[in-house]
Amino acid sequence: MVELLKLAPTADELAGRFAAAGHRLYLVGGSVRDALLGRAGSGGDLDFTTDARPEQVQKILRGWADRQWDTGIAFGTIGAVRRGQTVEITTFRADRYDRESRNPEVAFGDTVESDLLRRDFTVNAMAVQLPERKFVDPHDGLAALAARVLDTPAAPEDSFADDPLRMLRAARFVSQLGFSVAPRVRAAMTAMAPEITRITAERVQAELNKLITGAHPRAGIELLVDTGLADHVLPEVPAMRLATDEHMQHKDVYTHSLVVMEQAISRxxxxxxxxxxxxxxxxxxxxxxxxxxxxxxxxxxxxxxxxxxxxxxxxxxxxxxxxxxxxxxxxxxxxxxxxxxxxxxxxxxxxxxxxxxxxxxxxxxxxxxxxxxxxxxxxxxxxxxxxxxxxxxxxxxxxxxxxxxxxxxRPDLDGNEIMRILGIPPGPLVGKAYKHMLALRMERGPISHEEAETELRTWYAAQPPH
Structure with missing residues (x-):
């Protein structure tokens, strides 16, 4: 944490302003996780949570931030930039979900503990209280991080019912971080896989992109397939398990495709x-x-x-x-x-x-x-x-x-030359002649302009009357 904060002096500056205004501030999310993984220098935005309400956050940032915005204010989030460093500050949340969509009924909370309970995984539910630099870990996220295991702060069934996208995020973190999932998380993903259909295609695509471009995409895809999530987001992939390849190899087409992907990555x-x-x-x-x-x-x-x-x-x-x-x-x-x-x-x-x-x-x-x-x-x-x-x-x-x-x-004659040589206006016949000259170029390679003109006239003479 000390190394992280050395790289992010804006955190201490921000903490001082919140303390002076009588509010608590905590660094949370991926930056805390990555610092503990030794990735403090990987860059990225800094996420904070606070007991201050959005309007109070805006007042605290005024005069400090180079720029601020409130596009996420309905969810309690205010964004700002200070000396090129982007920060997002969100009021403690204690949301409830309708469990028909993934849209929360936004409710502000009073404690950091209640805020961390609603987060997706315990490795993302750790915080650093500022300016005291006190480590806050009510759900044993540090132990999970050491074991490289993804688990949920609340029961996984409740977590995934609130937001099914978290199941895809689990597979994405498996790919990006090389983690495994806790048995109860895997069981919940398997039982609740159809719930992913509540998520929009755009959100699914964004998670798939991060999974596929991660360091360990095969592990992430295998988790999707083994839990049944792939049946709903990429059904063609698990379907390949049914086919034996044409060389009668022991491996099926699914396994072959995963190997091909790994070999492509190596290139x-x-x-x-x-x-x-x-x-x-x-x-x-x-x-x-x-x-x-x-x-x-x-x-x-x-x-x-x-x-x-x-x-x-x-x-x-x-x-x-x-x-x-x-x-x-x-x-x-x-x-x-x-x-x-x-x-x-x-x-x-x-x-x-x-x-x-x-x-x-x-x-x-x-x-x-x-x-x-x-x-x-x-x-x-x-x-x-x-x-x-x-x-x-x-x-x-x-x-x-x-x-x-x-x-x-390209053909040895372009469209303008074809029209000039044949004395024809623009139209389908010009396109047909162009395709003929392109096929000729493919077959014979470059030819002289005189030869090309002769070939064009010969072709045109063989066409039906126009």
Whole structure:
């Protein structure tokens, strides 16, 4: 705590002002938890709780804060900035919930103990009284922190009934902090999993993003699946447990997908978690259960699962209110993740390589990482062969890129030139001609302007009368 407060001199300044006004002030929340975990330098906002009412807080901050706002005043929260440090100060709360939504009936409390009782987990229910710097821990949060266990201050059934989003937060903290959940918390999550449907898609998405970009996303996802929460927020993931992969491996598609995600993470730039890559790795095989077919020779096939999976990915991410850009990128990677396997032993033509690069577009680097991560076979010879084959493809891409500027492939004639050469006005025929010239560019690579014009005229002569 001392180290934390050294890094946050605003806390002592603020405490002095509250004490002078006759009010108590406590530092609470994630900053206390992180300081005890040795992460005091990780930055972030500082959260405080106080017996002062919001109007009194505003008066205390006046003349001290560089800026303050009251967007959360209905919930007793006033925000402010002092020398670049953001603080949020909330009056003691003793809320009640209608247990139909997650909206509390806001009620102010009189003690820090009652305020800490309403918090999500005991590791977040510790406080430091200021300026005395007295540690307050009525729910043994420090012991839970030492054991790296998530437990609730109140009975978990009551906590989750008040706010079902806390169940997703548990999985998120498992991912971010590497904690486990207490047996009674796991039992309550399992029994109350359907309650998560009370939460809006936007809130669910925000927690999933933090979970997937955490340090241990596999553990968080496994908790969601094992407790049944995933059945309501990402049902396609637990559904993969029903499918055996096409190589008749002992692992199912679900486990395979978790391994692929871990391997994709290992290929990220350090300290820069890639939500799109991780999500694509997790979902790349979700089309397999729907395309599963038992062949005559006893093997299992999943023909066109990448096409089905891309459609399923798009539908799920749309339901979770992801941005159009994220939906397009993740579903595109799912759609393309099998394309490489047509490369075989290197028989692709230059045209096929150009199409691979063009279809991937700005996702090419992520596609490289996803495809390489998708190799989870224990057969070292087969794994080495696949990696060599992909090495060969990347080398050919590099060679063609050097020759042809692959990242910006365009037809040798643009729309204006097509209209000028053929003497036609804007319309569908111009688009049709453009597509023909683009296909020609893919097939043959760059050609001279004279050759391109000849090819265009030949194509146009073969078209039906207009």
């Amino acid at each position: 990220e730039e350090p300290g820069r978690p890639d939500l799109v890559l991780r999500m694509a790795a997790l979902l790349h095989d979700i089309g397999k259960p729907k395309t599963r077919k038992l062949e005559k020779d006893g093997r299992v096939s999943f023909h066109h699962h990448e096409v089905v999976g891309a459609k399923m990915t798009r539908a799920r991410l749309r339901a979770l209110r992801y941005s159009k850009a994220t939906i397009d990128e993740v579903s595109r990677l799912v759609y393309l993740h099998l394309r490489f396997h047509g490369y075989g032993t290197g028989e692709w033509t230059d045209s096929a390589v150009r199409r691979y690069v063009t279809d991937a577009g700005p996702l090419l680097d992520r596609l490289h990482k996803l495809v390489r991560s998708d190799c989870t076979t224990r057969n070292r010879r087969r794994a080495s062969a696949l990696q060599r084959s992909y090495d060969s493809l990347e080398e050919r891409i590099a060679a063609l890129r050097a020759q042809e500027e692959l990242d910006a492939i």
